[in-house]
Amino acid sequence: MTHSKAHRGWFLQRLTALLLIPLTLWLVWSVATTLPLDYQAAHNWLSQPLNSILFGVFLLILFHHTWLGLKEVIEDYVHNPVLKSIALFLLIIIVLALLALSLHSLFSLRL
Template sequence: MKNYTKKWIVQRITAFILIPLTFWFVYKSISLISMSYDQVIFFFSSIFNVFLFYIMIIAMLIHGKLGCETIIEDYIYSRDSRNYIKLLINIITYVFIFLITLSTLKIILFA
């Protein structure tokens, strides 16, 4: 399977994952507005809620990374510039994934 086919499949999978998670996130965000601080802490102390939030953020980062790479491959013609920008996108994405993972572990272990 070629690299473009894998990217296409992964982008469709992340989009499919993001559909229900986006509805869940919007619903929970609206309900969090009226909650007190203690209720919000209680909400995020649930491993289920933290897990769904984590999966949503990771899927968003991967989906966005693939979308940006597609745009760069289509519209930036200089190979050096294209590779440099794709490297920056990869670094930013994986740094955010690392930070989100650390934050999620902190919430799970210390909440």
């Protein structure tokens, strides 16, 4: 199933998509039932260990899925090989930086 790089990406895109279905519905439901989601409500919600952990897992999978999707877009539309490599490199840097920022925010909430 995961012998080549292309196969691996294809498989992980589907796997992350599948995992994101319940996680997304959980997040939408959580937000909808915590509205208007002021500071105290948001803080209380994310301070609960289960929500915090699920949110962290959600972010990891979502960032992976986003990376795979945007990578595919770049591969399809950026034809110049040098520009393509630069774009794919920048994409990884941005995705990792944003993931690090959001996980850092999430952890500092629990302190």
